[in-house]
Amino acid sequence: MGLATNLRILAVVLCLAAAQPPISANSLKTFTAKYGAFDDNSLFAKAPALIGPNALQITPDTASNLIPFTNQSGRVLLKQPFKLWKGPNNNSSCTDRVASFNSSFLINICRLNNDSTGEGLAFVLVPDFNLPNNSSGQYLGLTNSTTDGLASNHLIAVEFDTFKQDFDADDNHVGLNINSVVSKKAESLNQSGVQLSPTEAKFYNVWVEYDGVKKAIQVYIIEQPEKDGATPPRPDSPVLEEDLDLRGWVDQISYFGFSASTGNTIELNCVLRWNLTVEYFSDDNGPLIKILLGVGLPVVAAAVAAAVAVAYYCRRKKRSMPINILGALKSLPGTPREFEFKDLKKATNNFDVKKKLGQGGYGVVYKGLLQNEGLEVAVKWFSRGNLKDQDDFLAELMIISRLRHKHLVRLLGWCHKNGKLLLVYDYMPNGSLDKHLFSDSNSKPLRWNLRSNIISGVASAVHYLHNEYDKRVVHRDLKASNIMLDSNFNARLGDFGLARALDTEMTSYKEAKGVPGTMGYIAPECFHMGKATQQSDIYAFGAVLLEVVCGLRPRTEVGGFQFLVDWVWYLHREGRLLDAVDKRLGEEYVVEEAERVLLLGLACSHPIATERPQAQAIVQIISGSVAVPHVPPFKPAFVWPSMPMALEDISQATTTMTDTRFFSISTSNFGTGSTLLENSEVNEIELI
Incomplete structure (x- = not known):
């Protein structure tokens, strides 16, 4: 039989299937559970x-x-x-x-x-x-x-x-x-x-x-x-x-x-x-199978041959289209919308460089305006190795599509065209937090009440990811440049390019040829575990707290120290903690709040993961309803392995150590002598 004949037979079979009577009670399944324990x-x-x-x-x-x-x-x-x-x-x-x-x-x-x-x-x-x-x-x-x-x-x-x-x-x-x-x-x-x-x-x-x-x-x-x-x-x-x-x-x-x-x-x-x-109701295809068997095996064989031929033709026609991704995108939960490429192209003025909002390892982001809807959007042209890691990517996108929180950047939808993927997000008019914290010294500094509100919003988002979403999600790339600000300067945590769900054990860094992230935000245990945990997110959040209050990046040489956290810890020991507050604020800040946030930042930056507060406690500490944990005057040394480890750390941790000897290193000069860290322009690091 030729391809055309097979296609006609398959069409007849499908029509027969479509012409069947309504679903009967026999297609129902019964679930029963009894819980006394x-x-x-x-x-x-x-x-x-x-x-x-x-x-x-x-x-x-x-x-x-x-x-x-x-x-x-x-x-x-x-x-x-x-x-x-x-x-x-x-x-x-x-x-x-x-x-x-x-x-x-x-x-x-x-x-x-x-x-x-x-x-x-x-x-x-x-x-x-x-x-x-x-x-x-x-x-x-x-x-x-x-x-x-x-x-x-x-x-x-x-x-x-x-x-x-x-x-x-x-x-x-x-x-x-x-x-x-x-x-x-x-x-x-x-x-x-x-x-x-x-x-x-x-x-x-x-x-x-x-x-x-x-x-x-x-x-x-x-x-x-x-x-x-x-x-x-x-x-x-x-x-x-x-x-x-x-x-x-x-x-x-x-x-x-x-x-x-x-x-x-x-x-x-x-x-x-x-x-x-x-x-x-079940999702099985029982009625269709019965039809196929009823019309006879030759027809079934012909239909299968036709399907194979069509699949082969489509594959030849669109080799660049990963069918698994396209099908999964169409069935994403959370009702993300499919956008037409032509609409996004028009919205971004043919992806004009003037519309470019930013660029990272996972793609280029453009500002767009959907004129028919009067809706401003951020369009991310995804460029992750031409989507080589399909399973990894799909699992990740399944997480992002269902996240719903007022302090998370919302995924509006997607577009797939010629093997390229575009994701569409809410547009944040005030850009990223780092542009306001680290702008020109002559510009007007971000007011304290806005900084305080941003801190509270990010803490709420982290608590949602760690404890309130149906899966325990680790962000893995918390930093000021990934915190977006809406028209009212409310924080929206974004860029989930590194996010993973602990429940699916997708926290490993193995696919990234080392430990991705930005120096100053990466918890020391990540270099040994090769995995992210909720505690490593907390460490990065501590770095964010310090940079928001101090107006300095985590990797800043200040006061003779290479990292901001070490300088703040020194000021804490000397009883001069408030000297760390951004000088551009003058006296326009709330002393009690600034001191509380600085101490919380140090507590979150504790070198030993199990000593860091958890997200739920952080939310309450920021609100003032719970006191800040004790912060020692001297920064503790990093110890690996830290004992006793939290339960989720034990389940997630992996290490290449060949014995169980304890060792410690001083984190005040962490990385000294490394050629990677001598270049001040290097942000993204890899440890092989």
Whole structure:
């Protein structure tokens, strides 16, 4: 057979497949899980939520300096997502059915010390693992003051509310929430004898049942006589029922779990048992396979031959196109948009050099204006070795596309043309932080209140990457030139060209022929481990803190020292720490804040990784709610290996040492005598 004949046969086969009747119930799969004991393997906790062996603590049950009781929110979700309907993500699907589910759980919502209640617990169906910022108090870990009510939330929740807000009927009700904490429907529990948050410990069994055929949800609740006793039968009558079509509200692929919050008043929000059954849709191609087998093996063989021929032709036609990348780009999560090359070319005036914003090892960035939308963008022409490391690159882009935080530069979309990749980001009108810190000495210095706000924003972004995103992400290239400033000088951390996810163990520097980064920001242990960790990010953040306050680059010869950190440590020892403050500020700064940030910068710059504060503590130290850790007057020596190491360091660390002898080096003259460091123009370094 010729190519044309094979193509015609394949077209007939595909048409037959497309002409099949709607998806039947047989294409549904059933997932069932029963949790009497909980573990981290199947569940994900968004801090400060905790997964204990006998309970899910959705909000903290133990107060500490780092995690107080008040104004907290948390989530615990099942790691496995579920496809809730077949067909496109709209109401024109070829089947009208959506997935059904039945969730039953035992909850303990108990006020502490007989105080007033606050705030509540919810069973949720959400698009991802992200916990909105500032979602404590009335927002139940679902939304915040900015996002509440937005259709883009794509969430449904059954709330068990224990605190009366202005929009609530009372302080003891169950409600159905769609993209908002204002319930679409709510029912008081006062008449049913249920007190969700009593002064003494009580346990309640809850059933949330959803019928994907009738498209209706029902909620039942009854008191559990004893915590560890047998579950009583489900009541005959629901306390809440409502018609509900999941399609149109939630994402086609969504996650099940729990969310809760406390406000100025507090309570325990615990789940002690959880059973979940989901009748969901699978992505297999069973109907198509049956059609192919039905028309006979010769046709199958012809179709395969045609497909091979077409693939070969396309490969010859577009050898430069990495098909894996193109397919992955089209299926990226987080809804990044595909841009037309011609539109980006027009937006950047044919990539005019005058539109060039910057250039690095990963590409050239241009300013662009999408005239039809009136939208300014930053267009990055990616040039990473012509995308040789496809798997590495795709894993990295999967991380970036889902990051959502107000202090991160947002990826808007992408464009693929003739083997070249362009990424499109939000445009930052005030450029990068380094241009404001290290500009001409005659120019107006960056005001202290702006510096303080920038520091706080970057700390929040690092905390999100390390603790709040569904994967633990290390940035690996924190520095002033990668901190962008929007029109209001709010910080946006960008350039994730080196970012890696710890959960996928993609922190190694092996693909970069050594240790990439900029001298002064690289933690000393990275030269031995060959891997990045959260602690190495903290070290780089410490360098950023010092340069923001001092107005000097980390690798600056000052006061007889080769590095800024050593000079600041010397001033700390001499009791003259504030002498490090940028002289251009004069007395226009807050003394207490400057001293706190300088000490925090030294604490983050500790040569021993395990002595550095973690991101969550850093956020609280900057706010002034937690004291700065003790900073010794003399800079400690770097010791390798540092013992005891943090758990994630042990899992990530690799070294070429042949024995376990301890050795130390002075970091005040780190690198002296190296020909790499004698050239003041060298920023990017490689150690082979």
